[in-house]
Amino acid sequence: MRKLFENGTVVLPDRLLEKGAVLVEGEKILAVYPLGAPKMLEDVERVDANGGYIMAGFIDTHVHGGGGYDFMDGTEEALRGAAKAHCLKGTTAIVPTTMACADEELEALLNMYDKIVKEGTGSADFLGLHLEGPYFAPAQKGAQPEKFLGCPDFETTEKILKMGKGHIIRWDAAPEIGGMQEFAAQLTQHGVMVSAGHTDATAEEAMAGFDWGFSHMTHFFCGMSFRRKRDQRVYCGAVEAAFLRDEVTVELIGDGRHVPKENVLMCLKIKGADKVILVTDAMRAAGQDVTESFLGTKEGGVPVIVEDHVAKLVDRSFYAGSVATTERMLQVAHLEYGVNLCDCSKMLSLTPARLCGVGTKKGSLEIGKDADIVVLNPEFEVQRVFVRGNEITA
Numbered sequence: 001m002r003k004l005f006e007n008g009t010v011v012l013p014d015r016l017l018e019k020g021a022v023l024v025e026g027e028k029i030l031a032v033y034p035l036g037a038p039k040m041l042e043d044v045e046r047v048d049a050n051g052g053y054i055m056a057g058f059i060d061t062h063v064h065g066g067g068g069y070d071f072m073d074g075t076e077e078a079l080r081g082a083a084k085a086h087c088l089k090g091t092t093a094i095v096p097t098t099m100a101c102a103d104e105e106l107e108a109l110l111n112m113y114d115k116i117v118k119e120g121t122g123s124a125d126f127l128g129l130h131l132e133g134p135y136f137a138p139a140q141k142g143a144q145p146e147k148f149l150g151c152p153d154f155e156t157t158e159k160i161l162k163m164g165k166g167h168i169i170r171w172d173a174a175p176e177i178g179g180m181q182e183f184a185a186q187l188t189q190h191g192v193m194v195s196a197g198h199t200d201a202t203a204e205e206a207m208a209g210f211d212w213g214f215s216h217m218t219h220f221f222c223g224m225s226f227r228r229k230r231d232q233r234v235y236c237g238a239v240e241a242a243f244l245r246d247e248v249t250v251e252l253i254g255d256g257r258h259v260p261k262e263n264v265l266m267c268l269k270i271k272g273a274d275k276v277i278l279v280t281d282a283m284r285a286a287g288q289d290v291t292e293s294f295l296g297t298k299e300g301g302v303p304v305i306v307e308d309h310v311a312k313l314v315d316r317s318f319y320a321g322s323v324a325t326t327e328r329m330l331q332v333a334h335l336e337y338g339v340n341l342c343d344c345s346k347m348l349s350l351t352p353a354r355l356c357g358v359g360t361k362k363g364s365l366e367i368g369k370d371a372d373i374v375v376l377n378p379e380f381e382v383q384r385v386f387v388r389g390n391e392i393t394a
Contacts, residue, residue, distance in 0.1 A: 001045050004037055005373060008049025011345050013364050022054055024371040027388035032365055049375050055345055056364050057092025057372030058326035059352040062251060062279035064097050066286035071096040072296045074108035079116045085287045087123035087392050089325035090382045092372035093362060094124045099296050100134035100148035110163045123392050127356045128169030135173040136198035142223040143295050143302055143313055143320035151178040157186055168192055172218045174199035175209025184213035198223040199238050206241035210248060217242050219281055220250040222258050243270050254278035254329035255322035257310040261337045273346035278329045283311050283321035295320045327382045
């Protein structure tokens with residue numbers, strides 16, 4: 001039966017339909033009505049937004065886990081469990097993210113991801129894999145375990161790409177470390193996005209990276225260089241370089257802790273919502289009421305504490321990922337920072353969809369696109385979630 005989403009404000013990337021409605025047939029959006037559905041419309045299941053909001057499903061392109069699971073656990077339970085935990089809070093598509101780790105841990109995840117993709121998660125769609133590391137600058141390692149950091153070599157990269165079976169869509173690295181020009185060329189040849197992250201690069205080094213093929217900035221402002229003095233000279237860093245290159249996209253951890261309001265608004269003013277993505281960078285404690293957890297696997301991962309609504313290393317020297325969901329990011333951006341809903345929808349849905357190469361299928365409420373839909377109440381709390389027309393429940 002067809003579904004009709006009504007009695008709420010329909011949020012599009014360019015406008016709000018205060019009396020709008022969305023008609024879904026099967027897995028696809030069949031129609032979008034600016035002034036409500038025609039009165040003669042029959043044989044539909046009505047989804048009442050009760051005066052709230054109807055939005056495109058949120059897409060999280062940088063997320064490590066949630067609901068007590070980390071993708072690095074490499075188990076079927078972990079991959080399905082983390083996906084479900086985030087889906088219930090509005091994330092209808094996910095790009096699972098790794099961290100610097102032992103080879104066997106990465107291989108286990110790659111194998112399990114391939115299995116789950118073939119079978120389906122039962123909740124949020126997986127759009128590909130995001131490798132965060134291990135080719136980072138030690139000075140900007142954050143919570144990444146330093147013992148696994150290093151420089152790339154052609155053979156190792158080819159081995160990992162082969163193990164990934166075409167699922168790896170993005171790989172983060174610091175452009176200033178050894179072998180990066182060759183690494184970027186190698187990934188670009190394989191159609192993998194190269195993103196600058198955990199980098200201590202000067203602006204000149206970052207610019208070189210962009211010329212080599214780096215096109216995105218991982219958790220912008222966090223684990224990243226900016227204007228500072230070295231040997232009695234003042235240098236700009238990767239942050240300023242990204243602002244100067246219009247083609248470079250940036251992602252911001254939208255939990256209200258990692259990136260101050262002013263930085264978010266500055267990014268929007270300079271880059272625009274078509275180039276800015278909100279990500280959770282969530283770890284396993286997301287969606288849980290806990291004070292202690294682990295980043296990465298419980299056996300080989302990094303112990304963290306959870307306080308002030310964020311995960312931190314035990315010595316409090318670095319944040320260790322967020323405990324946010326996409327629901328929380330919408331509330332922060334719109335209610336706390338004053339970002340308009342259309343731009344919020346772009347940063348949470350359409351821009352990440354385009355980044356992942358699925359902008360023609362997902363990311364906005366348009367005819368012919370997947371019926372990934374989130375219904376929220378007037379306080380922007382998620383009430384119902386649909387992935388390709390199917391409701392996901394606890």
